[in-house]
Amino acid sequence: MELEAAKMIGAGLAAISLAGAGVGIGIIFGNYLSGAMRNPSAAQKQFPNLLLGFALAEATGLFGLVVALIILFAF
């Protein structure tokens, strides 16, 4: 296989990390909603934690993007 083609395939494979980020964000928002439905008075207090968890989960998917960019441009 040529190096250029292998690079493209590798960069594409790195996009699989988005699946994990998607699952993580889904779990965070789903659990927040079910918790907020059970106890709405406590929901507002946990909203910053929700945003923090969202940002942390989203970032792990973006690490995959960084891997893809390193494969494409750094080698």
Next chain:
Amino acid sequence: MATNPMHQFSVHRIGPEIKISGIDFSFTNASLFMFISAVTIFVFLLLGTNEKKLIPGKIQLIAEMFYNFIAKMISDTAGSKAKPYFPFIFTLFVFVLFCNMIGMLPYSFTVTSHIIVTLLLAIFIFIAITVIGFMKHGLGYLKLFVPSGVPTLLLPLITVIEIISYLSRPVSLSVRLFANMMAGHTMLKVFGGFVISLGLLGGWLPLSFSVALTGLEILVAFLQAYVFAILTCIYLNDALNLHH
């Protein structure tokens, strides 16, 4: 060249070339936008604290909101011992926020979408917090790597994992901010390119996507500045109040 979504991240020189012993110190568009953010923050806070009224005006109200927001965040996450570090965390948050927000303006440059900027901030935080930890607790700070209540058999493994996770903090902190900003801006430009290539007939769909994405990006710009500041607070909490 304008259709390349990566073109927006290119750094180019503005004005004369300045070289001191082989290192390029020239003024670039990155330094220009960093300067613009710093000046904006300065003017904004100067106007906000200019006339200290009992009933605040609009700008004073926003400045007070910033202050209260950060003060509450620090006392919630790092406790009262972290009070002396308020100016540093406030500066960090406001600088990252303004860099992100000024980057959202069309034809501007996002300073935080370059890893060198975020990595420098993160390494500075990492070194500062390590020094603070050793100053407060002496060699007892190393207890951070040995959590209590772990079976003796697992202890070597856990300690190695703790040390690796501690050392990877600056990398994860900087890559998180950089990747979020870069991915968001690339996505905006890709959709902008779709609008041009689909033309008058089909371009409306990506245009509406682009508008929605801009809203998301403004949220992300705020959120990432918040996460950057709150993680600094959490690391500071580790250094000030040794829990293990």
